[in-house]
Amino acid sequence: MNKYLEEAKAMLPHLQEMQQQIHQFGGIRYDLRPSADLIIRELKEIGLEPQEIIDCGIVATVGGKKPGKTVLLRADYDALPQDEITGLPYAATNGTCHSCGHDYHAAMLLGTARLLKAHEDELEGTVKLMFQPDEEFTTGAKNMIAAGVLENPKVDASFAIHIEAGTERDTVGKVIWSQGASYSAADRFFIKVKGRGGHGSTPHNTLDPITALCNAITTSQHIISMEVPAKERAVITIGQIEGGTVANIIPDTAGASGTIRTFSNEMRAFCRDRLIEICETTCKALRCECEVEISPDGVPPVINNVELAREIQPWIEEICGDNHYTAAEPLSFGSEDYSWISESVPAVIMTLGAGTPENGYIHGAHNPAIHFDPECMPYGVATFTNLCVNYLKNHK
Ligand SMILES: [Zn+2]
Ligand SMILES: [Zn+2]
Known part of the structure; x- marks a missing residue:
C-alpha cells in the first residue's frame, strides 16, 4: 500500500x-x-x-523549505439552511445541515496538513491550504x-476534492475527474411582465401578462432545442412562477424566475x-412589456485544466489503483464556486466516492x-x- 495512504488510514x-x-x-x-x-x-x-484573511476564510502554508512552485488545496466548510434528519448522534440541531459533505472536506484538508507537515522534506516548493466559507x-x-x-506566495496550480454519495x-x-468542463455555470434570472389588468370576461380590454409570460417561457426552450449545438450542454429551467389572484381577474403583472446552466463562458453569454x-420580443408581440434581470x-x-488533468492520472492511480475514472464529460450539472479559482490558475477538482446505494448510501447531495x-477520508488525504508532492517535483 502507498505510504501516504497507510499513514492517512492510521489517522482515520x-x-x-x-x-x-x-x-x-x-x-x-x-x-x-x-x-x-x-x-x-x-x-x-x-x-x-x-491566517484568517476574511471572516472565517483561513489560509496556512506548509513546506517552502526547498524553493519551488506553490500548490493551493481548497476545502469549503459551510453547511446548508435546512433541518438535519440523518438521525446521527452528532447531527446539527441549529437548523443547518452539512448535507453537501463540506465537513468532510475540512477534515480531509486538516488531515492533509498534518501529513504534509510530517513529510515536509519531500516538498520541493510550498503548499497553501485554503479553508473557505460560503461555497x-x-x-x-x-x-x-x-x-x-x-498571492504571497503566488499560486501556480490548485486542486480540490468534493465527496459524493448516493449513486x-x-x-x-x-x-x-474530468478533462475540461466539470461543473456548470449557474445564473439565476427573473422575468417581470407588465400588462394591464381587467375583468376575466373581457380580455380584449386588457393586456394579459399571464399569456405573454407563458409564451415567453415556452419560446425560451427554443434556445435549448434549436440553438445550442447538440454537442454542448445547457439547461434553462423555470422554477417559480406567479401572477394573479382569482380566476376571473386578469392581473396587471406576472413574473417567473429560473436558472441557466452552461459549461463554457461563450455558451453562458449566448x-x-x-x-x-x-422574453422581451415575445411579450412585446403580445402587447406587454417585459424585463429580464x-x-x-x-x-x-x-x-x-486539461494538461494538469492528464498529468495527475498516474499520481491518483498510486493511491486508488483502478478505483478511478476520468473522461471528457462534466462531473455534474451543479455549480461550484471553485470556478473562481479555476478561472485564475490551472486547477483540477475531483469527486471522491463516499458510498453507493448498494451499501446503504441512498441519498445525494443537499x-x-x-x-x-x-x-x-484517508483516500482524500x-x-x-501525493498530488502536491509529485506536482512540485515535476514543476521545478
Ligand atoms: Zn452544495
Ligand atoms: Zn458542495
Missing part, C-alpha cells in the same frame, strides 16, 4: 473526530465561528501559522481571492442574451438525510498529499 479516528465536530457545529455562509476556531487550533497544533451562496472563493489567497459510481475512495431577447451573483463554469462513509 482523528479525521472522524474533527469531521463530526464540524458537522455538529453546522452554520451557513460566514457564520462558522466554532468550526473556524477548530481549524485554526488544529493548524497551530500541527505547527503551522494560520453554497457562491461568494466565499471570490472574497478570498479578493483578499489575496492566490453507483460512488464506490468508497473512487476518484473521478443563453443569457437569447433569453432576454426572446440576470442576478449578479452567478458563477462561471468550473473548467479543469438531501438533509444524507450519510457518507467516513472510510473515504493521501490523494491530496
Whole structure:
C-alpha cells in the first residue's frame, strides 16, 4: 500500500473526530465561528501559522523549505439552511445541515496538513491550504481571492476534492475527474411582465401578462432545442412562477424566475442574451412589456485544466489503483464556486466516492438525510498529499 495512504488510514479516528465536530457545529455562509476556531487550533497544533484573511476564510502554508512552485488545496466548510434528519448522534440541531459533505472536506484538508507537515522534506516548493466559507451562496472563493489567497506566495496550480454519495459510481475512495468542463455555470434570472389588468370576461380590454409570460417561457426552450449545438450542454429551467389572484381577474403583472446552466463562458453569454431577447420580443408581440434581470451573483463554469488533468492520472492511480475514472464529460450539472479559482490558475477538482446505494448510501447531495462513509477520508488525504508532492517535483 502507498505510504501516504497507510499513514492517512492510521489517522482515520482523528479525521472522524474533527469531521463530526464540524458537522455538529453546522452554520451557513460566514457564520462558522466554532468550526473556524477548530481549524485554526488544529493548524497551530500541527505547527503551522494560520491566517484568517476574511471572516472565517483561513489560509496556512506548509513546506517552502526547498524553493519551488506553490500548490493551493481548497476545502469549503459551510453547511446548508435546512433541518438535519440523518438521525446521527452528532447531527446539527441549529437548523443547518452539512448535507453537501463540506465537513468532510475540512477534515480531509486538516488531515492533509498534518501529513504534509510530517513529510515536509519531500516538498520541493510550498503548499497553501485554503479553508473557505460560503461555497453554497457562491461568494466565499471570490472574497478570498479578493483578499489575496492566490498571492504571497503566488499560486501556480490548485486542486480540490468534493465527496459524493448516493449513486453507483460512488464506490468508497473512487476518484473521478474530468478533462475540461466539470461543473456548470449557474445564473439565476427573473422575468417581470407588465400588462394591464381587467375583468376575466373581457380580455380584449386588457393586456394579459399571464399569456405573454407563458409564451415567453415556452419560446425560451427554443434556445435549448434549436440553438445550442447538440454537442454542448445547457439547461434553462423555470422554477417559480406567479401572477394573479382569482380566476376571473386578469392581473396587471406576472413574473417567473429560473436558472441557466452552461459549461463554457461563450455558451453562458449566448443563453443569457437569447433569453432576454426572446422574453422581451415575445411579450412585446403580445402587447406587454417585459424585463429580464440576470442576478449578479452567478458563477462561471468550473473548467479543469486539461494538461494538469492528464498529468495527475498516474499520481491518483498510486493511491486508488483502478478505483478511478476520468473522461471528457462534466462531473455534474451543479455549480461550484471553485470556478473562481479555476478561472485564475490551472486547477483540477475531483469527486471522491463516499458510498453507493448498494451499501446503504441512498441519498445525494443537499438531501438533509444524507450519510457518507467516513472510510473515504484517508483516500482524500493521501490523494491530496501525493498530488502536491509529485506536482512540485515535476514543476521545478
Ligand atoms: Zn452544495
Ligand atoms: Zn458542495
